[in-house]
Amino acid sequence: MNTDDLFWINETAEKRLKFLADASQVLSSSLDHETTLSNVAQLSVPICADWCAIDIFQADGTIRRLAVVHADRKKTALAFELFEKYPPQPSDNHGLVLVMKTGAPQFYPEIPDDLLVATANDKEHLAILQSLGMKSAIIMPMKVNGKILGAITFVMAESTRHYQSKDLDFVFDLASRAALAIENSRLFTEANDANVSEKHAAAVLNTLLMSAPVAFAFLDRNLYYVRVNAAFEKMTGKSQKQFLGTRFGEHFAKELSRFGIRIDDVIEKRKPLLNIPVHGASPANPHDIRHSLASYYPVFSENEVIGVGILIYDITEQKQLEQKIREQAHINEKLHEVGTVLTGELNLDKIVQTVTDVATELSGAQFGAFFYNVLREDGEAYTLYCISGVPREKFSNFPMPRSTNIFAPTFKGEGIVRLADVTQDPRFGKNVPYRGMPVGHLPVRSYLAVPVISRTGEVLGGLFFGHEKAGVFTETAEYLVAGLAPQAAVAIDNARLFDAANISRTRLQSQLNFTDALTNSLGEGICAFDRSGKVIFVNPAATRLMGWEHEEFIGKELADVFNTGAGHDPSPEVWNAILNEERTVEGENIFIRKDGSSFPVSYVAAPFIEKNVVQGVVVTLRDITETRRIQDELRRSREELERRVVERTVNLTAANQELEAFSYSVSHDLRSPLRSIDGFSQALLEDYMDILDTEGQDNLHRIRSASQKMGRIIDDLLNLSKLTRTQMRRERVPLSEMVHKIVEEFKSTDKDRHVTMTVQDNLYVVGDTSLIRIAIENLLSNAWKFTSKKAVGQIDFGAESLDGETVFYIKDNGAGFNMEYGSKLFGAFQRLHQAHEFSGTGIGLATVRRIIHRHGGRIWAESQVDQGAKFLFTLPDFKQEKETKW
């Protein structure tokens, strides 16, 4: 049997109906009720119970066990034995006897041991009871018309199932049918007994039927009413006269089709229709719905069906009683549930929510609220509330209820207020600003408010319930909530005490939580060891780093975890230094993971001290694989760079040396032949003057002039190459003063020239004085040269600010040049003028540019042909305030 079948109690109504139909079939199969009831018991196990007993209450007050069925036959025997050995005593106030006395079912959702102890007669009895392993039970009386005929007992044991309150409904149905079966069988027996004398029998029957509290009617073969009794008249609200001579279907056509009653079958198949549940409005009160069980018997005479007997049992009262019982059981169950929750719960929020939820449900309220006072950590009280039945948002816009006339009795703890319609109460609507309920408040008519008062008399809060319909809250509801309130108060008291005791602990805990969260979220591994070197704490990062599970990590030895190989820290010496000298040790190392792979770590090992004693060592680990990799990469690239620099330097040095050797050789070897050419040309001129004609002399002059020019070119070239090689000094260079001096020199060597010079005073730069002088000299010399064809030359020197940068300029009004060729200006041997116009070697501006560039400056020119030229350059600025630095 699979477990799904076991939990029949959770099965669909359809399956239950199927069981009930099967049971009815069994019950109606025979009028021998003892057999049919035994069969029902058989049918019930194990679907409805682990064992089932059917007992008959006899007229003498004894109880006869009719049937016991258990899946295990041995246990069946045990149950019989138990019943015989320890029969129920009239003095009992539990179980079967209680059912017999009260007619109310007994429902045991749980069968705790103390219940067995309470019911057992002696130790042996108790032992047998305990051996049965009962978990849950229902004892349902079999009643007909208020007469208790016996009881059906369902017990759950081995399957550990438990009955719920809703199961009562079902068992009640079964018991009712069983009771009817017994009653029918009794009636039949009595009728049979009466058969002895026809006349006597008729009289008995007549009396029986007509006076029976059961509704009875007799139809002839053609289904015409022949007789109805008083109960039938009462039930239908019609008199016998109205029935007689009418056909059965004329009266209850609707009901017949609704309940599926096929009365023709009774006659044709000669079989009774038994215990068909029917219901309908009472003729006296259309709001009073009556529930009944209807049975239709074929009436035989001489083995011929001569008519149909109809018996209708009104079971409304039982139904209602059952409903009440079910409600009560439900309430008990809920209270039990609440009790369990409340006793085990110290969380205030949960307590109040549970109480509110349960009270709202049990009171039948649409919604409930619990306003309660709590103490904050700083000791101040304030009011919170919880809501049940509707979302919290429905109330979150409203202020806390004030101590108005309606609310005051609750908040002052004066008593319960239960109103069928709060809006009709004289206290209602008397307070500003709302004068009743605030706009948007859920409509309340039925109102129930119960104060929750602590054992010390303090009002802890109030439970409030509402319903939009009037008159919803019954006395039961009030009683229920009133019973719940003290339970809640105790729970709240406890929770408060607990909270108060917990406030300091909470603070500590929050500190711990913080530390916890911190160590958990840290990327660095943290591992703590006790003094003996055993791991007592690791954070998740450490487990990740080392590859150990948290559980296997804890308790590990230092050497297992920090498997650092021989000669590595933390060595025993270092360990002892940490423990005994309270030293903090930092280092880097290679650590080996659980799987044997290794990784570089940087670690800090520090003692942790509590109560002035070093308790152990906390080690913080960081995986520095990535750091190492970056460091290695950096180191490699730095080495590569250094290597390249060295290579470059070697190359440069070699190139420099070559250049130097070249220059040296040029200065000697190139100049010597020139000197020879010039010297011997002169010798010719001197020694052979008389035989040389004018043209010959002129040619020799040209040779001399050319060689001298080449000499100058060589000198300039050498100077230019020297510029790049000489060590630069950095000093303060008085530019304006320098310009003055150079121009004075020009003027003194070229006295015929008329040149107007303007010089902006007090301009300084930082650089190598001799190099800068060469540059300035070149520029001024160009200006001087290119203004030579002007009647009055104009040369200006100054500085201007361009985009925040100081730009120096030397401007002339000379020949200028075409900007198209400007790019050629600063190249060596580039000349923009023909030699006969202006002399020059074409090296000057190349020299100037090289000097400016060596100083980190820039040079450029602006010009137009015959409009003069302006050379602009930048040089490291010399600021007055920086003077001390240089």
Added chain:
Amino acid sequence: MVTPKTILLVEDNPDDEALTIRALRKAHVSNDIIVARDGAEALDYLFGTAAYEGRDLSHQPQVILLDLKLPKIDGLQVLEKIRSDKRTELIPVVILTTSKEEKDLIGGYSRGANSYVAKPVDFVEFTEAVKSLGMYWLLINERPPFKRP
């Protein structure tokens, strides 16, 4: 007896040799001019070795005109030898060279050169330079007392 004042010209370039002698003669310097065409020859002359074996070493030049770029032993080495030998250490040495390189200037003066003249390309200027050179070292300058070996 007046010791004839000779000039030792150390010059490997025959053109320069001719031009220098020409310039000296132009400047009316009639002294004997001994020409050594490399450093080794100059030293042989000064110390009476090799081709000059047995030369009277009491007769040393009034002034040595020394080129720097020389075959075999270069000018600066020759100067070093001259200055490091008691017999020659006081002889005035004028470096007469094409180079204007700083290192040559410093190299020359630091080894005890008495003067440094860069030969200009312009022969007129060259003549002027040699003229004043001869004037100074042969006529104006008093040579140090001759030291006997």
